[in-house]
Amino acid sequence: MAGSPEPSAPAARPKVGVLALQGDFREHLAVLRGLGADAVPVRRESELAAVDGLVIPGGESSVMDKLSRTFGLAGPLKKRIAEGMPVYGTCAGLIMLADTVLDAINGQQSLGGLDITVRRNAFGNQLDSFETDLSIPELGEPPVHAVFIRAPVVETVGPKAHALSTLPDGRVVAVEQGNLLGTSFHPEMTDDYRFHARFLDTVRSRTAAAA
Numbered sequence: 001m002a003g004s005p006e007p008s009a010p011a012a013r014p015k016v017g018v019l020a021l022q023g024d025f026r027e028h029l030a031v032l033r034g035l036g037a038d039a040v041p042v043r044r045e046s047e048l049a050a051v052d053g054l055v056i057p058g059g060e061s062s063v064m065d066k067l068s069r070t071f072g073l074a075g076p077l078k079k080r081i082a083e084g085m086p087v088y089g090t091c092a093g094l095i096m097l098a099d100t101v102l103d104a105i106n107g108q109q110s111l112g113g114l115d116i117t118v119r120r121n122a123f124g125n126q127l128d129s130f131e132t133d134l135s136i137p138e139l140g141e142p143p144v145h146a147v148f149i150r151a152p153v154v155e156t157v158g159p160k161a162h163a164l165s166t167l168p169d170g171r172v173v174a175v176e177q178g179n180l181l182g183t184s185f186h187p188e189m190t191d192d193y194r195f196h197a198r199f200l201d202t203v204r205s206r207t208a209a210a211a
């Protein structure tokens with residue numbers, strides 16, 4: 001438009017949220033800010049409305065589910081997911097994004113969006129927490145150092161989603177479906193932020209397309 005300043009590249013510094021009802025949201029905020037994003041905690045609908053993408057952190061999915069319904073956020077979250085908002089879920093966040101959850105507690109619901117079935121606490125007590133290196137072709141070299149904590153696995157990947165990574169035994173631990181990304185593990189606890197960078201790239205390209 002004549003006389004108006006150059007478009008201020010809205011995508012350059014993406015405005016993203018981290019669902020901050022419960023779990024390790026502070027770590028995600030720090031990672032996203034370190035990658036140059038304007039990252040804010042999201043606890044209410046007005047805060048959700050102000051962001052172009054969302055990270056759902058690890059924590060306890062049944063508690064996150066309850067709080068999201070109590071705070072009136074579950075409905076708005078489902079709506080934004082259906083509208084195509086980029087979302088990255090880690091661990092409990094992956095559970096929140098799954099269309100189907102196995103071993104949920106009584107009455108536990110997910111937001112859904114990812115055409116997958118996840119099983120909570122899939123590694124049992126003996127292997128409650130562990131770390132391993134995962135080859136993830138979409139992210140290139142080196143392998144990703146993955147930290148699993150009472151982690152879910154993806155038992156079924158439906159036709160809309162695709163697996164990004166599997167454990168040596170074939171179990172799927174990272175998936176993508178359009179603007180939705182999910183990992184069973186916690187990149188925010190390492191110093192390898194390629195998943196967060198991938199999420200921010202999705203936010204940037206979606207914001208640029210909408211501008």
Ligand SMILES: NC(=O)CC[C@H](N)C(=O)O
Pocket residue numbers: 057058059060061062090091092093095120121149150151152
């Ligand atoms: N580190 C995590 O997020 C653990 C997830 C937790 N076991 C749940 O079911 O929600």
